[in-house]
Amino acid sequence: MAKSTPIRFGICGLGFMGRQYFAHLSEHPDTVVVAACDRDADRRAGRWTDRVGNLSTTGGETVCFDGIAGYERWEQLVADETVEAVAVTLPTTFHADVCVAALEAGKHVICEKPMALALADCDRMIAAARRSGRTLMVAQCIRFWPQYEEIKRRVDAGEVGAVRFVRLRRLASPPDYSAGGWLMNAKRSGGALFDLHVHDADFAQVLLGLPERVAAVGVRGPSGGIDQVAATYRYADGRYAVVEGGWMFTPPWPFEMAITVAGEDGTLDWSMRRGPDILHYCGGTEAETIAVAEQTGWQRELDYFVRCVREDRPVDRCLPESSRASIALVLAEAASIEQRREVSFGQP
Numbered sequence: 001m002a003k004s005t006p007i008r009f010g011i012c013g014l015g016f017m018g019r020q021y022f023a024h025l026s027e028h029p030d031t032v033v034v035a036a037c038d039r040d041a042d043r044r045a046g047r048w049t050d051r052v053g054n055l056s057t058t059g060g061e062t063v064c065f066d067g068i069a070g071y072e073r074w075e076q077l078v079a080d081e082t083v084e085a086v087a088v089t090l091p092t093t094f095h096a097d098v099c100v101a102a103l104e105a106g107k108h109v110i111c112e113k114p115m116a117l118a119l120a121d122c123d124r125m126i127a128a129a130r131r132s133g134r135t136l137m138v139a140q141c142i143r144f145w146p147q148y149e150e151i152k153r154r155v156d157a158g159e160v161g162a163v164r165f166v167r168l169r170r171l172a173s174p175p176d177y178s179a180g181g182w183l184m185n186a187k188r189s190g191g192a193l194f195d196l197h198v199h200d201a202d203f204a205q206v207l208l209g210l211p212e213r214v215a216a217v218g219v220r221g222p223s224g225g226i227d228q229v230a231a232t233y234r235y236a237d238g239r240y241a242v243v244e245g246g247w248m249f250t251p252p253w254p255f256e257m258a259i260t261v262a263g264e265d266g267t268l269d270w271s272m273r274r275g276p277d278i279l280h281y282c283g284g285t286e287a288e289t290i291a292v293a294e295q296t297g298w299q300r301e302l303d304y305f306v307r308c309v310r311e312d313r314p315v316d317r318c319l320p321e322s323s324r325a326s327i328a329l330v331l332a333e334a335a336s337i338e339q340r341r342e343v344s345f346g347q348p
């Protein structure tokens with residue numbers, strides 16, 4: 001039965017993503033933020049005077065935290081019995097422990113991507129969700145980003161015919177805002193391979209399913225991990241995806257994400273450098289312009305999660321098992337880079 005009172009959220013981590021969640025969950029008619037956790041005393045009191053973020057920058061504000069319990073440690077937030085759902089926006093190496101503890105405490109959980117850096121951690125998270133009967137969703141925001149969602153909708157509707165190949169890319173300069181510089185430490189972030197490129201590995205999976213073989217080249221960068229990568233995924237039926245990403249461009253390189261899907265009857269293309277609209281090439285002299293709302297996927301993925309929890313239905317559009325498969329994909333890329341050969345993917 002649908003829940004009638006607002007879902008009481010706790011947010012773990014009040015950096016860039018935690019603030020995005022806070023902004024949306026505070027405004028959403030079906031949710032209320034009752035607790036927040038950060039080891040930084042200013043952040044957990046709502047004094048957000050520092051700059052955070054890459055795509056859109058937030059900072060310089062003080063937010064009213066009246067009525068919100070501010071905790072220093074995530075364990076305290078997870079133990080708070082008034083919290084029904086937890087948003088995990090902590091650095092990546094915390095994801096598995098916080099998700100498992102929150103699920104075991106009977107909370108629903110939305111956790112930032114990447115799910116974890118190791119498949120064993122993904123497995124712990126999935127097992128805890130199954131045991132608890134609570135909802136776990138990894139926030140694969142690109143699945144909900146308006147342009148990607150619209151391209152997927154049109155592909156599924158057969159508007160470009162059978163898909164032959166896909167190109168996905170995400171290019172940035174090194175992020176300099178993370179708390180204590182954790183993003184620039186591959187042991188904590190996985191480097192750009194896990195932190196940035198996983199978005200496109202995930203969306204290739206959404207469009208084409210899981211490949212048969214993976215080949216990648218990459219270079220180590222300032223995080224000490226793979227910070228720039230170009231991969232190809234090969235599918236049994238001859239389709240392929242080219243997936244490129246990294247944060248090794250020199251500042252002030254402007255962040256870019258882009259997608260091209262080529263089908264037998266047409267090509268869909270979007271690059272954020274061009275603006276919000278998608279182009280549909282379908283013959284003739286000019287491409288058709290498809291207008292798309294200027295919104296982020298962050299709001300839309302939260303709306304989806306909230307709806308699923310309220311209506312007590314599974315998060316079919318973003319099951320944790322598929323987020324785990326995206327981690328398996330980037331691990332296969334890492335193996336291919338290290339072994340300097342194409343690797344078979346098989347069942348992750």
Ligand SMILES: NC(=O)c1ccc[n+]([C@@H]2O[C@H](COP(=O)([O-])OP(=O)(O)OC[C@H]3O[C@@H](n4cnc5c(N)ncnc54)[C@H](O)[C@@H]3O)[C@@H](O)[C@H]2O)c1
Nearest residue numbers: 013014015016017038039040089090092112113114178179
């Ligand atoms: N979906 C996206 O587009 C997107 C974008 C950026 C980051 N992310 C992901 O979101 C997560 C958080 O990244 P971010 O950019 O918000 O990082 P951030 O550094 O801006 O924020 C992390 C916050 O966690 C706090 N923190 C760190 N260790 C803590 C601890 N032990 N206890 C309590 N608080 C602690 C820090 O003080 C900081 O406020 C990461 O998994 C990252 O990969 C996703």
